Amino acid sequence: xxxxxxxxxxxxxxxxxxxxxxxxxxxxxxxxxxxxxxxxxxxxxxxxxxxxxxxxxxxxxxxxxxxxxxxxxxxxxxxxxxxxxxxxxxxxxxxxxxxxxxxxxxxxxxxxxxxxxxxxxxxxxxxxxxxxxxxxxxxxxxxxxxxxxxxxxxxxxxxxxxxxxxxxxxxxxxxxxxxxxxxxxxxxxxxxxxxxxxxxxxxxxxxxxxxxxxxxxxxxxxxxxxx
Amino acid sequence: xxxxxxxxxxxxxxxxxxxxxxxxxxxxxxxxxxxxxxxxxxxxxxxxxxxxxxxxxxxxxxxxxxxxxxxxxxxxxxxxxxxxxxxxxxxxxxxxxxxxxxxxxxxxxxxxxxxxxxxxxxxxxxxxxxxxxxxxxxxxxxxxxxxxxxxxxxxxxxxxxxxxxxxxxxxxxxxxxxxxxxxxxxxxxxxxxxxxxxxxxxxxxxxxxxxxxxxxxxxxxxxxxxxxxxxxxxxxxxxxxxxxxxxxxxxxxxxxxxxxxxxxxxxxxxxxxxxxxxxxxxxxxxxxxxxxxxxxxxxxxxxxxxxxxxxxxxxxxxxxxxxxxxxxxxxxxxxxxxxxxxxxxxxxxxxxxxxxxxxxxxxxxxxxxxxxxxxxxxxxxxxxxxxxxxxxxxxxxxxxxxxxxxxxxxxxxxxxxxxxxxxxxxxxxxxxxxxxxxxxxxxxxxxxxxxxxxxxxxxxxxxxxxxxxxxx
Numbered sequence: 001x002x003x004x005x006x007x008x009x010x011x012x013x014x015x016x017x018x019x020x021x022x023x024x025x026x027x028x029x030x031x032x033x034x035x036x037x038x039x040x041x042x043x044x045x046x047x048x049x050x051x052x053x054x055x056x057x058x059x060x061x062x063x064x065x066x067x068x069x070x071x072x073x074x075x076x077x078x079x080x081x082x083x084x085x086x087x088x089x090x091x092x093x094x095x096x097x098x099x100x101x102x103x104x105x106x107x108x109x110x111x112x113x114x115x116x117x118x119x120x121x122x123x124x125x126x127x128x129x130x131x132x133x134x135x136x137x138x139x140x141x142x143x144x145x146x147x148x149x150x151x152x153x154x155x156x157x158x159x160x161x162x163x164x165x166x167x168x169x170x171x172x173x174x175x176x177x178x179x180x181x182x183x184x185x186x187x188x189x190x191x192x193x194x195x196x197x198x199x200x201x202x203x204x205x206x207x208x209x210x211x212x213x214x215x216x217x218x219x220x221x222x223x224x225x226x227x
Numbered sequence: 228x229x230x231x232x233x234x235x236x237x238x239x240x241x242x243x244x245x246x247x248x249x250x251x252x253x254x255x256x257x258x259x260x261x262x263x264x265x266x267x268x269x270x271x272x273x274x275x276x277x278x279x280x281x282x283x284x285x286x287x288x289x290x291x292x293x294x295x296x297x298x299x300x301x302x303x304x305x306x307x308x309x310x311x312x313x314x315x316x317x318x319x320x321x322x323x324x325x326x327x328x329x330x331x332x333x334x335x336x337x338x339x340x341x342x343x344x345x346x347x348x349x350x351x352x353x354x355x356x357x358x359x360x361x362x363x364x365x366x367x368x369x370x371x372x373x374x375x376x377x378x379x380x381x382x383x384x385x386x387x388x389x390x391x392x393x394x395x396x397x398x399x400x401x402x403x404x405x406x407x408x409x410x411x412x413x414x415x416x417x418x419x420x421x422x423x424x425x426x427x428x429x430x431x432x433x434x435x436x437x438x439x440x441x442x443x444x445x446x447x448x449x450x451x452x453x454x455x456x457x458x459x460x461x462x463x464x465x466x467x468x469x470x471x472x473x474x475x476x477x478x479x480x481x482x483x484x485x486x487x488x489x490x491x492x493x494x495x496x497x498x499x500x501x502x503x504x505x506x507x508x509x510x511x512x513x514x515x516x517x518x519x520x521x522x523x524x525x526x527x528x529x530x531x532x533x534x535x536x537x538x539x540x541x542x543x544x545x546x547x548x549x550x551x552x553x554x555x556x557x558x559x560x561x562x563x564x565x566x567x568x569x570x571x572x573x574x575x576x577x578x579x580x581x582x583x584x585x586x587x588x589x590x591x592x593x594x595x596x597x598x599x600x601x602x603x604x605x606x607x608x609x610x611x612x613x614x615x616x617x618x619x620x621x622x623x624x625x626x627x628x629x630x631x632x633x634x635x636x637x638x639x640x641x642x643x644x645x646x647x648x649x650x651x652x653x654x655x656x657x658x659x660x661x662x663x664x665x666x667x668x669x670x671x672x673x674x675x676x677x678x679x680x681x682x683x684x685x686x687x688x689x690x691x692x693x694x695x696x697x698x699x
Contacts, residue, residue: 037698067584070515071699074522109521152518152539168651173660178542178672179518180621180680181535187525205653222656 038079041072042086048072049090049106057094057102066105073109077187084115084189091121091139095131100155103138111138111145115189119146119196126224127203133216140207140220143200146192148227149184150174160219166211171219173226201225266394269294274390280314280369281305282383288367290390296362297395302334303351303386309339311371313352318362320425322451327358331370346377351386359398359424360452398424400473404485406465406555411492412639413563416461418487418555420469421454429479430455432470435555437463440644442557449474459554461491462561462642489555494639498565502635504542504626505571508619511538513577523576524585527698530602530610530691537576537689538614540621542679543569546638548663552647560662561642565635571625573618578699579611585699602694609692617689624679634671641670 048069052058076083087110094106110118125131125139137158145151153174161170193199204224207213213221272291280288280303290299301316313331320326331352333339338349356365373384406418422428430448435441440463448455457469468486472479493499515521523536549563578585581604591601628634645662649655664672 064584067515070521071584075698077522078525078527104516108516111517112520151520152535154517168655170656170659173656175660175663176544176546178544178675178680179535180540180618181684182539183534185520185533185536208656209653225654226657226660 035082037075038082041075041079042082044068044072045076045086045090049093052102052106053093053097057097057099057106070105070109077109077113077189079189081115081117081190084113084117087113087115087189088117088121091118091125091142095125095128095135095139098132098134100134100138103134104155107135107138107142111142112149112151112186113189114146114186114192116192117190118142119192119200122146123199123203126207126221129213133214136217137220140204140217140224143204144224144226146186147197147200147224149186150182151185152179152182153223158220158223160215164215164219166215169208169215169218169222171221171223173223266294266392269296269392269394271390271392278388278390279386280367280388281307281385282373283385285369285373287369288388289364290367291364292362292392294392295394295397296392297359297397298355298357298391298393299362299365300353300355300391300393301331301365301367302353302389302391303331304389305351305385305387306348306382307350307352307370307384307386308372308375308382309333309336309347309349310375314354314370315368316354316356316365317368318356318358318365320360320452321363322453324425324452326360326362326425327356329354329356331367348375348377348382357395360426400424400426400428400480400482402428402469402471402482402485404467404469404487406467406487406489409490409492410461412461412463412494412561413549414461415458416465416489416491416555417456417458418467418469418489419454419456420471420485422450422452422471422473422482425452426473427452427475428455428471428473428482430469430471431481432468432484433457433555434468434470435465435557437465437556440465440556440559440642442555444557457555459556460549460551460561461489461554462551462556462559463640464488464490465555467555493636498635499639500633500636502544502566502568502629502633502638504568504622504629506626508622509571509573511573511575511615511618513580514574515577519574519576523578524696528695530606530694530696532691534684537579537610538618539574540618540625541572541574542625543571544667545569546663546667548666550645550647550650550659558644558646559642560645560659560666562638562640562666566638568629571622573615573622575611575614575618579607579614581608583699588697588699590697591694599693599695602692602696606692606694610689613690617683617687620683620687621679624683625675628671628675628678632671632674634675637670638667641666643669 048065076086091107094103097103122139122142126136126143138155141153141158145153157172157174159172161172164170204221207221208218208225270293272293275289276286299318315328315330317328318326331354333349334351334353335349340347370384375382401423402420404418404420407416410416420430428450432445434443466488468484470484472481518539520536523532524530545567547562547564547566548560551557551559577583580586586604586607589602589604589607591603643662643666645659649658
């Protein structure tokens with residue numbers, strides 16, 4: 001496995017130990033795996049995403065296209081740097097979409113892809129005042145998950161809490177939710193900067209403290225500041 | 228205190244009745260206030276409208292002082308009826324609060340009706356008012372009988388008062404602290420610090436302590452002598468200590484701290500007990516994204532999945548937290564209102580459904596001859612059922628826990644420290660969440676996790692078919 005190969009985090013290790021199974025086969029990276037499959041996944045993703053962006057988020061529904069796209073995205077998570085670049089392209093290209101459901105479908109699969117390009121794109125969209133509010137919220141969700149491994153956080157949990165005010169823009173951030181098997185999880189791509197967590201915190205704090213930003217974005221930023 | 232040097236003489240009432248009223252009034256108004264003081268530190272600043280009172284001037288007299296006056300003697304000279312009230316002398320502090328009062332009495336009652344002249348008239352009344360606090364002024368109210376019969380004539384009251392001032396003896400100041408004895412949690416509790424005798428003071432330290440709780444403030448709060456009240460939401464049984472210093476001429480003299488305790492009573496009623504999980508297991512919801520991983524099987528060729536990648540059980544409680552920003556339970560989070568529980572949910576990964584591409588890609592022979600066989604649909608069905616069973620077990624253990632523990636009552640008493648001054652500052656949101664988590668974990672969360680999460684995961688892990696999975 002190359003230095004860019006992905007590794008499976010604590011969740012996998014725990015499960016393997018729990019089940020007493022043998023060491024699983026490691027997922028292929030772009031360097032030594034079937035690169036053709038990664039390219040095929042990338043092509044499928046691009047085609048679907050381009051159609052989705054052109055139609056304002058409402059890509060071809062039915063006939064399995066969405067599921068194909070989802071499988072392609074899942075495949076790209078195992079494609080190392082190449083997968084990260086494809087994911088980053090999607091994050092950037094969808095920044096003007098306003099439908100949270102469509103955005104979730106498009107960028108959600110990459111929220112736990114701890115990759116340098118994904119990190120950079122999420123930082124860029126989160127800080128982009130011209131991007132749509134839902135896109136910024138989901139970018140902040142991605143940043144939070146990249147830091148924390150909390151893959152279970154849904155879009156709604158990034159919205160302002162009932163108690164949120166302009167002075168204190170608290171987000172829901174999953175308050176009150178107890179999930180079974182809530183083990184932090186992420187998949188590594190190309191390594192992000194060593195200080196990526198600090199960069200996320202600095203950006204989130206800047207957005208949180210900026211009263212000129214939309215309250216929804218600021219509330220999402222408070223989540224990104226959480227552990 | 229100085230005393231008059233000459234014995235007062237009886238004032239013949241005939242002179243009163245024959246003197247014109249105007250002349251008497253003029254006499255009174257022309258006189259300087261007559262003052263005797265035992266200490267140069269005190270003085271009479273004014274007497275309004277003067278020192279004379281009687282039929283022709285029935286208004287109260289207001290004497291204004293300078294210096295630490297704690298003793299005032301008024302002595303009347305003139306003619307008054309021996310019947311009725313002779314007036315009241317009341318002292319006030321600098322804030323205008325009455326701090327002492329005394330009634331005037333006749334100087335020589337034997338003078339009222341001697342055998343040779345039983346006219347029921349005498350020359351004067353007097354009173355000495357001594358207070359513990361410093362008087363800024365004193366008000367003398369008029370005698371009740373301004374006009375009275377004298378044999379077959381009519382007499383008019385007249386008194387010209389001499390005022391004597393003294394510094395008296397300042398009693399040692401003492402601090403007393405009291406708190407409401409018991410308060411229902413979430414209601415306001417009030418603790419009061421009073422300095423006796425009343426005088427200006429400054430609160431120099433407030434301290435409150437309870438089980439796992441301590442708060443100290445060195446903020447200085449000045450008082451003109453009025454009791455200081457420290458109040459806020461009550462959360463837990465607390466011991467309160469307040470330290471003050473009395474202030475005089477810029478100097479501060481610390482007093483011994485005062486302490487008090489209050490007890491917090493739990494809120495009761497149907498809304499504060501019996502939080503329950505729904506009675507029937509939730510139907511599985513099939514999703515392929517959050518809260519599950521999009522690709523549940525990152526290990527190529529295996530159905531092994533990270534914890535929670537193929538299924539999760541979700542319990543959601545809506546807490547209603549409050550934060551105490553002032554008073555003797557400052558810096559605590561607590562349950563402001565009863566919590567509610569939402570419908571539980573079970574999420575299962577949609578790839579385990581028979582119409583998914585992943586499922587359809589599993590076309591292995593169920594009877595391999597050698598080595599590990601390829602997965603088939605039956606394997607995925609088994610995995611799906613096992614995941615559902617596992618998540619449903621989380622639900623049933625969750626329900627069992629809530630059936631056997633009064634979570635609502637535990638939450639009623641839940642609290643944890645949180646510095647309210649952090650609110651709005653960087654990191655405060657995370658800190659507030661941590662405090663709330665700590666409160667709910669201590670109330671029930673830690674015990675719940677052990678039973679409804681850990682025990683299920685370790686005792687009943689998902690049984691994963693051992694076969695070689697094909698890529699979708």
